[in-house]
Amino acid sequence: MTPITKRALGLLSAVSLAVLTTTGALAQDKKTIAVSIPAATHGWTGGVVYHAEQAAKEIKAAFPNIDVVVKTSPSAPAQVSALEDLAANQKLDALVILPFTSEELTGPVEQVKAGGTFITVVDRGLTDPAIQDLYVAGDNIAVGANTAKWMAEKLGNKGEIVVLRGIPTVIDDERIKGFTDVMKKTDIKILDIQYANWNQDQAFTLMQDYLAKYPKIDAVWANDDDMLLGVLQAIKESKRTEIKYALGGNGMKEVIELVKAKNPMTPISTPYPPSMIKSAIYMTAAQFTGQAPMRGNFKLDAPLITPENADQFYFPDSPF
Numbered sequence: 001m002t003p004i005t006k007r008a009l010g011l012l013s014a015v016s017l018a019v020l021t022t023t024g025a026l027a028q029d030k031k032t033i034a035v036s037i038p039a040a041t042h043g044w045t046g047g048v049v050y051h052a053e054q055a056a057k058e059i060k061a062a063f064p065n066i067d068v069v070v071k072t073s074p075s076a077p078a079q080v081s082a083l084e085d086l087a088a089n090q091k092l093d094a095l096v097i098l099p100f101t102s103e104e105l106t107g108p109v110e111q112v113k114a115g116g117t118f119i120t121v122v123d124r125g126l127t128d129p130a131i132q133d134l135y136v137a138g139d140n141i142a143v144g145a146n147t148a149k150w151m152a153e154k155l156g157n158k159g160e161i162v163v164l165r166g167i168p169t170v171i172d173d174e175r176i177k178g179f180t181d182v183m184k185k186t187d188i189k190i191l192d193i194q195y196a197n198w199n200q201d202q203a204f205t206l207m208q209d210y211l212a213k214y215p216k217i218d219a220v221w222a223n224d225d226d227m228l229l230g231v232l233q234a235i236k237e238s239k240r241t242e243i244k245y246a247l248g249g250n251g252m253k254e255v256i257e258l259v260k261a262k263n264p265m266t267p268i269s270t271p272y273p274p275s276m277i278k279s280a281i282y283m284t285a286a287q288f289t290g291q292a293p294m295r296g297n298f299k300l301d302a303p304l305i306t307p308e309n310a311d312q313f314y315f316p317d318s319p320f
Contacts, residue, residue, distance in 0.1 A: 033284055033288075034071065040072070047320030087117075093117065120134040122276060134283060140175045142270070176223065196230070211240060
């Protein structure tokens with residue numbers, strides 16, 4: 001599937017609405033789609049909440065017979081409780097869920113499915129994929145690999161770099177695998193690779209440690225844009241001048257602005273768009289009112305974001 005750019009997201013929304021409109025008379029009975037997502041605990045999930053709420057408003061305005069209920073949860077146990085409340089208080093025709101953790105949410109989602117609910121899972125898959133009817137996610141291996149290919153080419157396949165990991169998860173493992181598999185084919189040495197938990201402050205501290213430990217660093221990869229902001233601040237305060245590139249990933253709007261401005265240290269990024277939740281909601285709605293069966297796995301591409309295409313990935317009103 002193509003990446004979700006602003007243009008692609010708008011086109012998907014328009015097409016979905018058109019499909020629903022032309023067949024709306026066939027499905028006027030009330031439908032309820034529950035959306036269960038993490039609360040805005042950091043930048044990326046803030047973007048998820050924004051796009052989910054936008055989708056709910058747009059679908060409700062166009063189709064009064066579809067009720068989209070968005071519930072946010074600050075933790076996995078809270079998300080389990082939210083699911084129980086949603087299922088107990090109303091009939092759910094569909095559930096769109098971005099699980100806090102795969103393990104803790106698999107059982108509760110399976111119980112919801114047992115009631116005949118259509119299940120759409122976003123980003124983090126369940127431990128039992130058979131439970132989900134529809135799965136929408138980004139390509140984390142490509143996020144790492146595409147960044148590594150660009151960096152290796154610019155460094156002439158040689159040099160010394162440092163890497164910042166996120167939280168110990170499958171998502172982080174895949175990004176690191178994509179990146180390191182490319183780097184293994186070069187003469188580039190990874191001096192250090194440690195976790196900063198997708199946190200700007202922790203990344204700032206870790207980058208300070210890297211700078212104190214290594215007198216020469218050619219480039220830095222933080223596998224998330226929240227961490228990248230901390231890295232850039234640490235480099236700025238150190239006044240080190242040999243670092244050629246500091247790159248991240250996910251497509252945070254502040255980083256896209258750097259790309260748009262042709263920032264020499266951060267001239268590219270790779271998308272892992274929180275807007276994937278909006279696509280998942282539209283696809284789920286089409287399943288019920290557009291007579292457009294949507295089942296299977298949909299993986300979004302992670303092409304390089306460059307100054308030439310950055311506008312397509314830029315959502316200025318989003319918190320991310």
